Amino acid sequence: MKVQQISVFLENKSGRLATLTRTLANENINIRALSIADTTDFGILRLIVDKPDAAYLALKRSGFTVSETSVIAVAIPDHPGGLAGIMDVLAGAKINIEYLYALPEKTPDKALVIFRVERLDDAIQVLQSHGIGVLKGEEVYGL
Amino acid sequence: MIWNRPMESMKRADLEKLQLERLKKTVERVYHNVPAYREKMQAAGLTPMDMQSLEDLRRLPFTVKQDLRDHYPFGLFASPMRDIVRLHASSGTTGNPIVVGYTRRDLDNWSELMARTLTCAGANADSVVQVGYGYGLFTGGLGAHYGAEKVGATVVPISGGNTKRQIKLMQDFGTTILACTPSYALFLAETLQESGIPRDKLRLKAGIFGAEPWTEEMRRELEYRLQITAIDIYGLSEVMGPGVASECPVKNGLHIFEDHFIPEIIDPVTEEPLPYGEKGELVFTTITKEGFPVIRYRTRDISVLHVEPCACGRTHVRMSKVSGRTDDMVIIRGVNVFPSQVESVLLSLGLTEPHYVLVIDRVGTLDTLEVWVEVSEKMFSDEIRSMERIERTIQRELESLLGLTARVRLVEPKSIERSEGKAKRVIDRRKLS
Structure with a gap:
């Protein structure tokens, strides 16, 4: 139920993102989703790709500082209040969210959101017990 | 092991006698052979006859780097050029280079001193010494080279740079002792780690690292990463090159080879000599050199001298690891900052890699340090x-x-930027008029 996310340390200077995406392109790796968190000096790029292990190795070889993080991909009812319902479930279980971002792919009635939470296993369990869809890694990589 | 036990473990009273005798000769030599020294002494109302005790050395004027530049290239040589068999020079990035000359006997003494240094690191005839200091006008490469030959070790004169090759030869030739700058040693360690060569493929036992100030924390880092014993060595071209002082296995300061050099510590501002145990600028007088003797040469290096006996049996005074240079020191908003202070914070926290640079700028009228x-x-x-x-x-620790x-x-x-020689630790972007 967990999805492997690739995180990369990036200095805020021109050309770094270009080098990174070129590295992935050369390995024929497809990006499913990405999000950047940044400060004035540096940013952390988070990526969901179709081949996480290959991406990790390719970036490391190219000298990037990389880590792999487990996140969850949640299918959210695509109507007003859909996300709020999920937040209530997590808040009810006292699970803190570190960050979240949306995947561009969606099904006709569901939006996909990546969550990085504390206590990942508890989060999966509580979401599923409320009938909320948590996607398998392979489902997300193969989107 | 001690290379030259009679000299290195001489009773201090005997050593002082020897020093005085040699000092007198040196002062006579420069007075008669070097007009610049003679004029300075005459201006101070002194003649060689005034050197009656070691304390009298303090009456002689200092020599500074600018004096060496002013007499470029050979003006301070105390031997005729026909007796000079080797020249070395500084890079001269900020004006005329400093040129130093050696007679045959100077080179013999230098080899002897580097043999002592290498012996401190455990070198002997079975050792394979890889000299990663630059060869050429810089004194590091050839200095270590001749010392290693004198010990009877097998010398690998690879010089600086070409890291892949350094590692290949280290492995294939079974290098036991590495001689290079500590920053380059760190770079080698990193590259080794990445290459995935198992440690048992290497026979490396010790490193003699010098030519730039480095900290205790850096020692731990190098010893851990390379699994060696890291020995700090000290020297400067103006005085001899490497081989002025070396740590012994006790690693509690560097023994200054006092049968060849007389060290002093002075207050860099008042120029007053300071007693043992007090921190200040190191000053050297050479007492055996023929080609290029120096009298009370101000090194700009900051250290402390300790005269208490050392467990290794050597009686020569120990200088503490150089904690900075008066000219490496940057003054930021009136505060004296040494790159080595930053290094010790970074390495003791261990939250980052040990590679750093200080960037100083001025915003409006305010200096900033990054x-x-x-x-x-x-x-x-x-x-x-x-x-x-x-x-x-890191910020909090630096601030405190x-x-x-x-x-x-x-x-x-x-x-x-990785350095193959001396690391560049400061970028000063302030435009000072």
Whole structure:
């Protein structure tokens, strides 16, 4: 139920993102989703790709500082209040969210959101017990 | 092991007698052979006859780097050129280079001193010494080279740079002792780690590292990463080159080879000599050199002298690891800052890689200090706040040590320039009129 996310340390200077995406392109790796968190000096790029292990190795070889993080991909009812319902479930279980971002792919009635939470296993369990869809890694990589 | 026990373990009273005898000869030599020294002494109302005790040395004027530049190239040589068999020179990036000349006997003495140094690191005829100091006009390469030959070791004169080859030969030739700058040793260690060569393929036992100030924390880092014993060595071309002082296995300061050099510590501002145990600028007088003797040469290096006996049996005074240079020192908002202080904070926290640079700028009328340091793979977290916590921790430690606000900036690994010789630790962007 967990999805492997690739995180990369990036200095805020021109050309770094270009080098990174070129590295992935050369390995024929497809990006499913990405999000950047940044400060004035540096940013952390988070990526969901179709081949996480290959991406990790390719970036490391190219000298990037990389880590792999487990996140969850949640299918959210695509109507007003859909996300709020999920937040209530997590808040009810006292699970803190570190960050979240949306995947561009969606099904006709569901939006996909990546969550990085504390206590990942508890989060999966509580979401599923409320009938909320948590996607398998392979489902997300193969989107 | 001690290379020259009679000299290195001489009773201090005997040593002082020897020093005085040699000092008298040296002062006579420069007085008669070097007009610049004679004129300075005459201006101070002194003749060689005034050197009646070691204390009388303090009456002689200092020699500074500018004196050496002013008499470029051979003006301070005390031997005729036909007796000079070797020249070395500094890079001269800021004007005329400093040129030093050696007679045959000077080279013999230099080899002897480097043999002592290498013996401190455990070298003997079975050792394979890889000399990664630059060969050429710089004294590091040839100095270590001749010392290693004198010991009877097998010398690998690879010079600086070409890291891949350094590692290949280290492995294939079974190098046991590495001689290079500590910053280059760190770079070699990193490259070794990446190459995935198992440690048992190497026979490396010790390193003699010098030519730039480095900290105890850096020693631990090098000893851990390379699994060797790291020995600090000290020297400067103006005085001899490497081989002025060396740590013994006790690693509690560097023994200054006092049968060849008389050290003093002075207050860099008042120029008053300071007693043993007090921190100040190192000053050297050479007492055996023929080609290029120096009298009370101000090194700009900051250290402390200790005369208490050492467990190794050597009786020569020990200088503490150089904690900085008066000209490496940067003054930021009136606070004296040494790159070595920053290094000790970074290495003792261990949150980042040990590669750093100080960037100083001026915004309006205010000096700013930024410390750029490379993020380490093992401390990297994908949460911004953990990374910011690292920055804040370093910032707080720097602030409490320096008494100055420094902005810490995490940069990508390998983005700070690696040096194959002396590391560049300061970028000063202030435009001072």
